[in-house]
Amino acid sequence: MGINKDLTTTLSGVKLDNPVIPASGTFGFGYEFTDFYDINILGSISFKGTTKEPRYGNPLPRIADCKSGLINAIGLQNPGVDKVISEELPKLRSCFKKPLIANISGFAIDEYVHCCKLMDKEEQVEIIEVNISCPNVHNGGMTFGTNPEAAAEVTRAVKAVTTKPVYVKLTPNVTNIVEIAKAVEAAGADGIVLINTLLGMRINLKNKKPVIANKMGGFSGPAIFPVALRMVYQVYEAVKIPIIGVGGIESAEDVIEMMLAGASAIEVGAANLKNPYACKEIIDNLPAAMEKYEIDSLKDIIGAAH
């Protein structure tokens, strides 16, 4: 390449070599991807959403293909926080030496608190990502993310048990994203992650039934990029804390556009499932794309569209 560009960015004091972070739920616990490339090129990893108890998730089928994206209804399958810490994180640590983002979920506030307390002790975890936006679980996840008071309450409870930066991942399935973002900021959130998947569904024409066993699921992929970009743009104007932009990003140009809207870093989700090399290709292509658009440092363009 030979182009000297500054890809670094910072999230609440956590320095990242570049803004590219695989999104939780699309990258397992990272080590699966060492079959494809050295994952140490990544800025960070937001690993698989972790809950207090082990979870199988929803019945199969829980994946549906769509035009420009996919629907998933996994339902937070994970081995539970104890096993994530004792079995998965050591495996991830052995192949990844950068800061980690721990994505935590729950069905009651005390479950978020429980996971957060344990993740707080993990040295490599430098940011806690609080998922109050999963559309695939009942009585939890998204219910916290669609109500400003509930979102604030989770945020406060988690903040009380960790000194690490707390980033709250919000759902786009709300009337007023700005209201929710302001509520979590006021409750002490150090940052916001925008957006989780959009609630969607598909119907099988042959058997005339929903494709997904759980009927509905979270829609992600390039089709949702404009929605994510719009929400990042709106929220950037309303809050002072950093934003991680996520939703349909699949190229270096998308990263630049998302950062112009106001994101300090970005997460790549669905693209990892279609192309396991997606994050690597984005990172490889960033310097040339920056050169093309006359950008020397990515930090300089955060929110520049405003």
Added chain:
Amino acid sequence: MNKRAKFKIIENVNIAKDVFKIVLEGDTKDIKNAGQFINIELESLYLRRPISICDYDDKTVTIIYKVVGKGTEIMANLKNGVELDVLTGLGNGFDLDCDGDRPLVIGGGVGTPPMYRLCKDLIAKGKKPIVILGFGSKDDLFFEEEFKKLGVDVYVSTNDGSVGTKGFVTDVMKDLNDYTYFYACGPMVMLKAICGATDKSGQVSLEERMGCGFGACMGCTIKTKDGYRRVCKEGPVFRKESLIWE
């Protein structure tokens, strides 16, 4: 090492009702075992389409698929010379170490293709496989001759009796008693019936709707006696003893 590679179509032919065979030319070094699959990117579809490997050599992969939806419809219309973006060598594949030297190899419908390479590999290990192929009807039948050319005993069953034994593969199994182990791939109902019809040990290859095909999304996880297992990563081949039939 799972790798992505470009593969060129050198053959795409109709071999039975709605069933096609594609021969792809490309780098096959990441394919290690019979029973593994490849995941193919198709224009205008977001997710790749996973298809089991029927056979392979140093520079070609053969796959057989039935047109059942949009993805396979697109595949059926692909012309020779078209280049495809493919992830190869996915999944665990069959373990050739089995009890005795007379393994029963059972394929049902489009579950038949991976059993072809398996048969070849078993023969190369000095085993003497017995093959049962199950289809709906005569029009659905394929690869009977190819299996026979391997020099193995081949039995066929069809639901309507238009070829071979009328009924299911398990109806053929009833009359066979000298097999020592079994391998099977086909519809879930068939696999369940097979596992219930024999006290021999065996391995079955499962099919599930997948997201990524390489273990990242947890889209295809099943519950087994050994815990949750991803069909794409720890499977698609599972030991009979670890499966839970619901």
